[in-house]
Amino acid sequence: MFYHALQIDEPRCIGCSRCMKICPTEAIRIHGGKASIQEHRCVDCGRCYEVCPAQAIRIKDDDFEDIRQYPHSVALLPAVFMGQFPDDISVSRVYATLRELGFAHVMEVESAAMIYKDAKERYARQHPDVRPLISSFCPAIVRLIQIKYPSLTENVLPIKVPLDLSAMYAVQELVSRGIPRHEIGLFYITPCAAKVAAVKAPVGEEKSLIDGVINMNLLYNRVYKHIKDQGKNHQYPPLSRQRLSADAILSTLTNGERRICTAKRSYAIDGIENVMDFLEKLENDEVEGVEFLELRACDQSCAGALLSVDNRFLCGERMYARARKAAERERNGEMARDREMEQYKDYLIDHAVLDEVQPRSMMVLDPDISKALEKMEKIEQMKVRLPQIDCGVCGAPTCEAFATDVVCRQASLHQCVFYRLHLEQAGKMTLHEGRTNMYAVWGDDRIGGEIEV
Amino acid sequence: MHQEYTVIEGDFVNAGKASSSVKKTLKQLNVNPQVVKRVVVALYEAEVNAIAHAYGGKVLVDIDPDKIRMVVADKGPGIPDIAWAMQEGHSTARPEVRDMGFGAGMGLPNMQKNVDRLNVTSEVGVGTTVEMEVNFS
Numbered sequence: 001m002f003y004h005a006l007q008i009d010e011p012r013c014i015g016c017s018r019c020m021k022i023c024p025t026e027a028i029r030i031h032g033g034k035a036s037i038q039e040h041r042c043v044d045c046g047r048c049y050e051v052c053p054a055q056a057i058r059i060k061d062d063d064f065e066d067i068r069q070y071p072h073s074v075a076l077l078p079a080v081f082m083g084q085f086p087d088d089i090s091v092s093r094v095y096a097t098l099r100e101l102g103f104a105h106v107m108e109v110e111s112a113a114m115i116y117k118d119a120k121e122r123y124a125r126q127h128p129d130v131r132p133l134i135s136s137f138c139p140a141i142v143r144l145i146q147i148k149y150p151s152l153t154e155n156v157l158p159i160k161v162p163l164d165l166s167a168m169y170a171v172q173e174l175v176s177r178g179i180p181r182h183e184i185g186l187f188y189i190t191p192c193a194a195k196v197a198a199v200k201a202p203v204g205e206e207k208s209l210i211d212g213v214i215n216m217n218l219l220y221n222r223v224y225k226h227i228k229d230q231g232k233n234h235q236y237p238p239l240s241r242q243r244l245s246a247d248a249i250l251s252t253l254t255n256g257e258r259r260i261c262t263a264k265r266s267y268a269i270d271g272i273e274n275v276m277d278f279l280e281k282l283e284n285d286e287v288e289g290v291e292f293l294e295l296r297a298c299d300q301s302c303a304g305a306l307l308s309v310d311n312r313f314l315c316g317e318r319m320y321a322r323a324r325k326a327a328e329r330e331r332n333g334e335m336a337r338d339r340e341m342e343q344y345k346d347y348l349i350d351h352a353v354l355d356e357v358q359p360r361s362m363m364v365l366d367p368d369i370s371k372a373l374e375k376m377e378k379i380e381q382m383k384v385r386l387p388q389i390d391c392g393v394c395g396a397p398t399c400e401a402f403a404t405d406v407v408c409r410q411a412s413l414h415q416c417v418f419y420r421l422h423l424e425q426a427g428k429m430t431l432h433e434g435r436t437n438m439y440a441v442w443g444d445d446r447i448g449g450e451i452e453v
Numbered sequence: 454m455h456q457e458y459t460v461i462e463g464d465f466v467n468a469g470k471a472s473s474s475v476k477k478t479l480k481q482l483n484v485n486p487q488v489v490k491r492v493v494v495a496l497y498e499a500e501v502n503a504i505a506h507a508y509g510g511k512v513l514v515d516i517d518p519d520k521i522r523m524v525v526a527d528k529g530p531g532i533p534d535i536a537w538a539m540q541e542g543h544s545t546a547r548p549e550v551r552d553m554g555f556g557a558g559m560g561l562p563n564m565q566k567n568v569d570r571l572n573v574t575s576e577v578g579v580g581t582t583v584e585m586e587v588n589f590s
Binding site: 361363364376 | 480497516
């Protein structure tokens with residue numbers, strides 16, 4: 001089955017159905033008073049995680065202590081991690097702290113941002129007939145296209161993202177120093193659920209190089225606490241580290257890829273609903289002449305990632321501030337070019353191409369088109385009898401989704417409260433049966449008794 | 454399976470409603486994505502034609518297990534010379550329609566390119582009927 005990183009923590013779930021209503025791919029249903037995720041529809045965008053009032057949605061990561069299994073553990077950080085910290089905590093201090101916490105090596109994945117750019121451009125030159133090309137950067141978007149816009153899968157750039165490129169680089173570099181591969185453990189500090197899924201079940205390749213993922217918010221807590229515990233006068237060990245260019249720092253924010261791409265006409269779109277609106281038009285060929293699309297599931301891109309600790313705009317501005325500093329250093333010629341990675345550039349670009357992204361439509365009613373047509377006729381007939389107010393009391397997000405579930409035998413028509421009333425009036429259902437059906441969806445503790453006004 | 458949609462003269466805002474709805478249906482039927490694309494592009498062109506050049510009309514869609522048949526029938530000025538209009542760049546669009554970016558004379562040729570069978574019948578002063586069929590395999 002399809003892997004997804006978002007999981008419902010059932011004991012915590014209060015069955016409020018906020019997640020069901022907001023899910024852009026209609027992947028959530030309520031059964032027995034608890035939310036459940038239909039895995040073939042989930043793209044790990046995390047809108048459910050954001051609206052859950054009970055913190056009942058988890059992102060399944062790995063144990064931090066796993067890093068100790070490897071003498072050469074590598075922390076692969078997203079640039080937004082640095083954007084979480086207040087101004088008085090420097091990037092160097094965060095790097096040093098990660099070393100003190102047990103990582104043997106620390107690197108920011110955006111150090112491969114320019115190699116990613118070059119690999120995309122090479123692919124674009126080699127495939128002049130495929131336009132627009134859609135960035136592979138946001139894994140939630142890649143999955144969204146696979147399940148909902150199958151005709152556009154061939155437009156997705158089958159190019160490894162900076163995370164995978166930097167992982168390849170880390171392995172090459174450490175192995176060249178004589179370190180055996182099994183002593184190297186690559187740990188990605190993830191800002192979101194979709195990146196976890198991209199590591200655990202990558203699209204376009206068999207297996208990711210990454211050995212583990214750690215949620216960014218949890219690592220933030222560890223780092224911040226360590227810095228506070230050590231106090232101001234703590235002497236951090238000196239370390240040499242890579243400095244990111246301004247372009248690399250900005251690449252994870254909205255417009256970050258677009259502003260440095262060479263395409264004549266391109267768009268940068270953030271927010272999964274905005275992306276869906278646009279893809280709908282693109283599929284109809286209503287958008288002409290567009291060459292490149294940067295599409296991100298989160299509002300403000302990775303600054304607004306699910307596991308961002310701070311407000312997306314504050315985080316974004318800190319990244320801009322860091323980029324301004326980097327740009328100044330570049331202007332003054334103070335930026336030592338990263339010769340280390342430069343050395344592996346050709347190797348990385350040559351190994352950046354993935355298999356073509358394949359569709360895996362969630363929408364198909366039946367593989368046999370005659371049966372699918374029959375089901376569709378039934379759904380149409382059923383829909384006009386349903387109240388069409390999308391109240392969600394049946395445990396499905398819309399009347400249409402409910403009708404589809406019923407026809408595909410994943411729900412009972414008796415779950416519709418309006419239809420039950422019809423049956424009760426017609427003497428075909430007792431009050432007791434009606435209540436049993438209500439409990440099946442919402443659990444047996446929702447009827448609170450008499451209310452005095 | 455039969456579907457019907459109404460298109461209203463000058464209502465460019467809603468251009469593409471019928472083709473989007475047909476698109477969703479075909480995806481649910483597991484029709485090859487590239488075939489879906491051809492259907493949607495052709496139907497969208499026909500929809501825009503009825504909105505831009507005529508006084509609105511109807512879209513009738515019939516889906517069988519092996520093909521889709523679409524009829525876009527409008528009430529409008531009609532096309533005096535269909536063979537002429539079938540050539541790229543030939544357009545009878547009014548200047549205000551061209552100003553909106555429509556009427557480049559690519560409509561009928563584009564439909565022709567994307568469907569397996571196209572039949573256009575027209576009577577001047579009465580209207581135009583575009584019939585299109587696309588095979589699923």
